[in-house]
Amino acid sequence: MTSTNAPSIAFLGTGSMGGAILSGLVASGATATSPVIATNRTPEKAAALSKLEGVTGVALNENPEGNREAAAGADIILIGVKPGMVPDLLAEIAPALKPGAIVVSLAAGVTIATFESILPDTAIVVRSMPNTPAVVGRAVTGIAPGTRADAAAMAAVRAVFETVGEVLEVAEDRIDALSTISGSGPAYVFALIEALTAAAIEKGFSPEEADLLVQGTFRGATELLAASDQTPTQLRINVTSPKGTTERALAVMSDAGLDQMFIRATDAALARAKELAAGS
Ligand SMILES: NC(=O)C1=CN([C@@H]2O[C@H](COP(=O)(O)OP(=O)(O)OC[C@H]3O[C@@H](n4cnc5c(N)ncnc54)[C@H](OP(=O)(O)O)[C@@H]3O)[C@@H](O)[C@H]2O)C=CC1
Numbered sequence: 001m002t003s004t005n006a007p008s009i010a011f012l013g014t015g016s017m018g019g020a021i022l023s024g025l026v027a028s029g030a031t032a033t034s035p036v037i038a039t040n041r042t043p044e045k046a047a048a049l050s051k052l053e054g055v056t057g058v059a060l061n062e063n064p065e066g067n068r069e070a071a072a073g074a075d076i077i078l079i080g081v082k083p084g085m086v087p088d089l090l091a092e093i094a095p096a097l098k099p100g101a102i103v104v105s106l107a108a109g110v111t112i113a114t115f116e117s118i119l120p121d122t123a124i125v126v127r128s129m130p131n132t133p134a135v136v137g138r139a140v141t142g143i144a145p146g147t148r149a150d151a152a153a154m155a156a157v158r159a160v161f162e163t164v165g166e167v168l169e170v171a172e173d174r175i176d177a178l179s180t181i182s183g184s185g186p187a188y189v190f191a192l193i194e195a196l197t198a199a200a201i202e203k204g205f206s207p208e209e210a211d212l213l214v215q216g217t218f219r220g221a222t223e224l225l226a227a228s229d230q231t232p233t234q235l236r237i238n239v240t241s242p243k244g245t246t247e248r249a250l251a252v253m254s255d256a257g258l259d260q261m262f263i264r265a266t267d268a269a270l271a272r273a274k275e276l277a278a279g280s
């Protein structure tokens with residue numbers, strides 16, 4: 001993505017998720033050699049985006065043609081609006097797309113069939129499910145090919161997402177399930193951090209002390225896991241002295257149904273994805 005032959009990219013809807021991918025691309029240096037256009041509704045957001053190297057932020061409230069103009073000039077168009085807004089945006093840009101343009105969905109729930117029913121036959125659709133650690137080059141992104149996405153198109157989309165992290169290609173019928181794990185996953189981790197921080201404060205630590213203890217522990221544990229050749233199970237056992245304190249804490253979590261809780265939580269996320277696919 002750093003050669004002058006790199007495809008031109010447009011972000012249509014550059015909020016939490018689109019903005020995270022864009023930040024990761026900027027941090028990687030990719031936008032320095034391959035400029036990007038990024039649209040939003042509000043001028044404030046567009047101005048902030050324009051401060052990033054190689055990025056032109058467009059405010060639709062000032063330029064209502066901004067999505068169409070950005071789409072017309074792009075080889076790869078990332079659709080980063082909320083799921084309910086996707087059909088209208090696709091209808092808006094459909095007449096402007098270059099033949100062979102690759103339209104990449106970031107949206108939860110919205111199917112490839114929906115994309116392909118609105119876009120012209122000359123457009124190539126790829127469905128993705130990224131996550132926000134893209135900001136720091138640590139995204140995990142699922143990608144699934146539309147009916148017209150050949151190996152070259154998938155390679156081009158993979159290259160974009162590999163600039164900001166790891167990529168797993170799956171069939172579309174796995175994307176919703178993948179989303180319940182890695183798409184939503186950062187929120188689960190932050191919720192766990194919030195809960196352990198609240199416990200630290202309840203134990204009498206100041207908020208600053210609690211942040212140091214909890215965030216340092218999450219960072220240390222994940223970096224240990226990444227550096228170690230041991231499984232998470234073995235690393236947990238290494239902390240859990242027989243008849244020690246950790247054992248008591250983990251027993252409480254087990255009694256509270258930790259394993260089942262994640263299964264129920266991801267089932268709930270999956271059910272919501274089906275609702276979104278149905279347009280509700
Ligand atoms: N957040 C996440 O962790 C993840 C989100 N996703 C998917 O990403 C998509 C976006 O979610 P998220 O980033 O959280 O949402 P945000 O609300 O943060 O971002 C949406 C952006 O779209 C802009 N926008 C609204 N209408 C238009 C339009 N007509 N044309 C162009 N831009 C427009 C908004 O601009 P303005 O604010 O100026 O109105 C806003 O910046 C969703 O489909 C979601 O399912 C996928 C994986 C993870």
Ligand SMILES: O=C(O)[C@@H]1CCC=N1
Nearest residue numbers: 107108179183184185
């Ligand atoms: O909550 C959502 O719907 C999106 C999809 C995965 C993460 N955020």
